[in-house]
Amino acid sequence: MKALLVNPYIYDVSAYDYWLKPVGLLYIATALEKSGVEVKLLDFLDRHLPGNNVHDGPYGTGKFSSIVVKSLMNEYGIPRYLKRYGAPEEILNTLNFSPDVVLITSMMTYWYGGVFETIKMIKKNFNVPVILGGNYPTLLPEHAKLSGADVIVEGDGIPKIYDILEAVTGTKVEHTVGENWFEEITPDNSLYPKIESAVIHTTFGCPYRCTYCVAWKKGFKVRPVNSVLKEIQELKKRGVKDIAFYDDALLVKRERFKKILKGLPNDIRYHLPNGIHAALLDEEIAKLLKEKNFHTIRLGYETGDAALQKKTGGKVDNTSFQRAVELLKSVGFDSKDVGAYMIVGLQDQSFESALEDVKFLARMGVKPVINEYTLIPGSLDWQVALNQGLVDENVDPFMLNNSLISYWWKGSMGIKKIDILKNVVRRFVTGKISLDELLKFKV
Ligand code: B12
Ligand code: SF4
Numbered sequence: 001m002k003a004l005l006v007n008p009y010i011y012d013v014s015a016y017d018y019w020l021k022p023v024g025l026l027y028i029a030t031a032l033e034k035s036g037v038e039v040k041l042l043d044f045l046d047r048h049l050p051g052n053n054v055h056d057g058p059y060g061t062g063k064f065s066s067i068v069v070k071s072l073m074n075e076y077g078i079p080r081y082l083k084r085y086g087a088p089e090e091i092l093n094t095l096n097f098s099p100d101v102v103l104i105t106s107m108m109t110y111w112y113g114g115v116f117e118t119i120k121m122i123k124k125n126f127n128v129p130v131i132l133g134g135n136y137p138t139l140l141p142e143h144a145k146l147s148g149a150d151v152i153v154e155g156d157g158i159p160k161i162y163d164i165l166e167a168v169t170g171t172k173v174e175h176t177v178g179e180n181w182f183e184e185i186t187p188d189n190s191l192y193p194k195i196e197s198a199v200i201h202t203t204f205g206c207p208y209r210c211t212y213c214v215a216w217k218k219g220f221k222v223r224p225v226n227s228v229l230k231e232i233q234e235l236k237k238r239g240v241k242d243i244a245f246y247d248d249a250l251l252v253k254r255e256r257f258k259k260i261l262k263g264l265p266n267d268i269r270y271h272l273p274n275g276i277h278a279a280l281l282d283e284e285i286a287k288l289l290k291e292k293n294f295h296t297i298r299l300g301y302e303t304g305d306a307a308l309q310k311k312t313g314g315k316v317d318n319t320s321f322q323r324a325v326e327l328l329k330s331v332g333f334d335s336k337d338v339g340a341y342m343i344v345g346l347q348d349q350s351f352e353s354a355l356e357d358v359k360f361l362a363r364m365g366v367k368p369v370i371n372e373y374t375l376i377p378g379s380l381d382w383q384v385a386l387n388q389g390l391v392d393e394n395v396d397p398f399m400l401n402n403s404l405i406s407y408w409w410k411g412s413m414g415i416k417k418i419d420i421l422k423n424v425v426r427r428f429v430t431g432k433i434s435l436d437e438l439l440k441f442k443v
Contacts, residue, residue, distance in 0.1 A: 001037045001101070001173065002038045002040070002099045002100050003038070003040075003099055003100070003101050003102070003165070004039075004097060004101075004103070004122075004126070005025050005028065005039060005040065005041050005042070006043075006102060006104045006105070006122065007025060007045055008044060008086075008104055008105070008106065008115045008119075009044050009045075009084050009114035009118050010045065010064075010085040010114050011084055011085075011111055011112075011113030012085065012111060012401065013082060013401070013403045013404065014403060015066075015083075016061065017047055018273055019060060019061060019197050019198075019199050019246075021198065022105045022107075023199055024134055024157065025041070025105040026187030026188050026191065027185060027186075028103060028105075028133075028161060029191055030185045030188045031176065032161065032173075033188065035173050036174065037165070039188070039191065040097045040099070041192070042091070043192070044086035044091070044118065045085065046087070046192065047064060048192070048193070049087040051088045051091070052065045052086060052087035053065070054066075059197070059295060060196050060242035061197075064085040064086060065087070066084060066086075067084050068081050068082070068083055069082045069084050069113070072404070076399075076404075076407070077407075078404060078407050080404070082113070084113075084114065085114075089121055092121065098126070100128055100169050100171070101128055101131065101165060101169055102126060102128055102130045102131070103130075104119060104122070104130060104134075104149065106132065106134035106135055106136035108135065108401075109140050109377055110374070110397050110400050110401040112140075112147065112397055112398065113398060115147055119149055123148060129168040130148070131150065131165075132147055132149035132151070132153065135214075137149075137153060138155050139214060139376070139377045139378045151167075156218070158177060158181040159177070159178050159179050162174070162175045163175075182204045182222075183222075183224060183227070186227060189238070195235075195238055195239070195240055196239065197240060197242040197243070198240045198243050199244050200228065200243055201223070201245075202228045202245065202256075202257065203220065203221065203223065203249055204219075204220070204247075205248060205249075206218070206248040206249040207220045208313055211311070211313055211380040212312060212343065212373065212376065212381045213376065213379060214376050214378050214379050215248040215249075217378065220249065220252075225259045225260055225263070229260065232268070236267075236268055240268065241268060241269060242270075243268055243269075243271070244270075244273050244274075244296075245270065245271070247274065250272065250274075251276055251281060251285070252277070258285060261289070262288065264292045266292060266293055268293065269293055269294075269295050270289075270293055270294045271294065271295055271297075272296060273298055275298045275299060276297070276298065277300060277316070278299045278300065278301070278316050278323075278325075279316055279320035279321075281328070282327070283327055286331045290333060294337070296337065297328065297333065297338045298338075298339050299321065299324060299338070300315065300341050301340040301341060302315075302342060302343045303346060303353070303354070303357060304318055304353065304356060304357040304360055305350075308346060308353075311348075325340075325365070325366055334365065335367045336367075338366050338367065339367035339369040340366045344373060344421055345412035345413060345418055346412070347384070349412070354417075354421055355441070355443075358421060358425055358428075359438060359439055359441075362428060362435055362438050372402040372418060374405055375400050375405060377400070385411060391409070391411075424441055
């Protein structure tokens, strides 16, 4: 059997390749290959594909090519352009593969437009069943039925994939991987003919339960240390220069992570872009991060408002955050490497407290990194917003996009205030205003 695995286009007002890789799909590839299925990857977001690299950024990041789909002014009154990010469709003509089945992944629920378009294109080129999995059908299964896919898969796709393939193709597929897939297999990065940066997960899911997040819905799985180190050695052999750890809860198994750190080759650059838990950072880890060539470190700060910290899940408090920053500075990291994520637009978050957070981070010598809030279907916040009538169950998921929601959602401080915060942060991190000027900034 031949399976084409597709990472679809992104539909958004902005997108950047921050070590973006369809990790779930690469795991599925391995699970199928073990059963003798011939697999080919079509990653529309691979910047090594012809026509998809606009600009290389630092450490293996960069800009995708994009085309404007439409202006959002007439329909939504929002002064932004919706764009399609990824390689031009002509890439399909170069595939040289006739699949019996196509498997498509999905990441953000609000990127569903890219999923729909990709499925349409696939259907035009191949008359075979299309299976859709990933975050979008998991969080919005009813909506995903409109995608044009023949089968919608919710949740963990790996243990179910063999039965699904048998059902849609009529061919028997040996069940080689089950519930323990995360301990047993590694993602098949060799499907990329050229790969310079890669993504690693040493854990899967999260044991915390923050109200604005859904990562905890995946449970929590841990990979053996040896399997992680072996994967990194293989990536190194293939010429990978940058590796991003994208765990949701990397430091929860702290002693285990230390073993991983000690075994890392020194001649690769490592990155922690997915906000680590400040409260769990200790001195030994901070030293190892410096010793082992870590460059991008992001701490999850989210908000400095103690009441909000507690209400949203209590993963961090100001004292432990400050301690973590001091540890990182004491081993030689500075604001070039260390940033802290702040969520802006949470319900009950005031503009004044968010501005204080920006100043607090800057004063500590940490780069403030603003994440505009997105209300995620299926999160605890989502339920509260539904109960309070702040959102309609049938809202177009696209309108929940983190760059668009603040234009209309009554639950947040609103787009004008968010823009003021974004602007002042931009001016500070690009050196247009000094720390002193930032600290004096008032509205
Ligand atoms: C890495 C990551 C990113 C990275 C890069 C993504 C990448 N592709 O590498 C980056 C930095 C870009 C990112 C950004 C953001 N992210 Co993010 N991110 C993730 C994260 C942590 C990991 C995804 C992942 O690789 N998981 C590991 C793999 C193994 O799991 P998986 O892909 O889900 O695959 C499994 C199943 O889904 C299924 N499956 C997957 N594909 C397929 C296909 C088929 C055919 C089948 C059968 C099954 C199947 O089987 C797999 C095994 O179980 C998830 C959280 C999470 N734990 O999933 C959030 C997550 C996807 N992100 C989220 C959010 C909110 C964001 C931001 C908006 C945050 C913000 N406010 O700025 C931004 C988006 C900015 C933008 N507009 O671009 C939300 C998504 C919410 C939503 N509405 O969909 C998540 C779920 C986290 C959360 N907060 O709850 N993110
Ligand atoms: S925000 Fe972070 S700590 Fe909280 S549930 Fe999500 S992944 Fe876990």
